[in-house]
Amino acid sequence: DGGITQSPKYLFRKEGQNVTLSCEQNLNHDAMYWYRQDPGQGLRLIYYSQIVNDFQKGDIAEGYSVSREKKESFPLTVTSAQKNPTAFYLCASSSDRAYYGYTFGSGTRLTVV
Amino acid sequence: AQSVTQPDIHITVSEGASLELRCNYSYGATPYLFWYVQSPGQGLQLLLKYFSGDTLVQGIKGFEAEFKRSQSSFNLRKPSVHWSDAAEYFCAVGANGGFKTIFGAGTRLFVKA
Numbered sequence: 274d275g276g277i278t279q280s281p282k283y284l285f286r287k288e289g290q291n292v293t294l295s296c297e298q299n300l301n302h303d304a305m306y307w308y309r310q311d312p313g314q315g316l317r318l319i320y321y322s323q324i325v326n327d328f329q330k331g332d333i334a335e336g337y338s339v340s341r342e343k344k345e346s347f348p349l350t351v352t353s354a355q356k357n358p359t360a361f362y363l364c365a366s367s368s369d370r371a372y373y374g375y376t377f378g379s380g381t382r383l384t385v386v
Numbered sequence: 387a388q389s390v391t392q393p394d395i396h397i398t399v400s401e402g403a404s405l406e407l408r409c410n411y412s413y414g415a416t417p418y419l420f421w422y423v424q425s426p427g428q429g430l431q432l433l434l435k436y437f438s439g440d441t442l443v444q445g446i447k448g449f450e451a452e453f454k455r456s457q458s459s460f461n462l463r464k465p466s467v468h469w470s471d472a473a474e475y476f477c478a479v480g481a482n483g484g485f486k487t488i489f490g491a492g493t494r495l496f497v498k499a
Binding site: 277279304306308313314315316317318321323331363365367370371372373374375376377378379380382 | 390395418420422427428429430431432435437476480483484485486487488489490491492
């Protein structure tokens with residue numbers, strides 16, 4: 274079945290470390306997205322990519338970085354510059370007709386210890 | 387700037403009762419509008435979408451929503467709630483052709499027997 278795979282499901286990071294969250298899709302979707310979810314705040318857009326080798330900052334890009342070298346993959350790196358990285362991270366994808374809506378992965382919960 | 391307001395943080399309804407979740411948006415042009423549902427610790431699933439045409443849209447799981455331009459609203463309804471509908475519901479508006487979707491803070495639905 275087609276879908277989005279996020280790994281790992283749970284991730285623990287020590288302060289000062291960079292970590293990379295994986296997102297892979299086999300839906301042949303052109304666009305991919307990263308959102309951060311905190312209790313009571315809904316989802317906030319970190320980065321999005323409409324095509325390979327191109328991506329745009331969202332509303333809260335500081336302290337994060339991404340790459341889009343392959344259509345299927347859109348990894349997110351949480352750097353040590355991100356001051357409050359503990360959150361639930363969701364990856365999504367859409368066709369080039371993004372107004373049809375997104376398909377989401379099941380998320381990665383990142384905790385700083 | 388685009389924004390989405392979900393006035394109710396949580397709602398409790400009895401099983402079999404009707405449901406209406408409120409959503410108001412702010413957007414300069416004709417919006418792309420969505421409702422998503424999220425079970426605890428999971429990703430989001432698209433319930434329904436509006437981008438043109440009939441202002442009453444049908445979705446999955448027996449949900450419907452009505453776009454009212456004069457009120458800047460897109461309320462979600464279901465005539466009879468089932469215990470399995472207990473989850474968090476997010477309203478969203480899509481800007482930039484849907485490539486930049488902004489989410490509300492969510493409404494958590496509790497269903498009592």
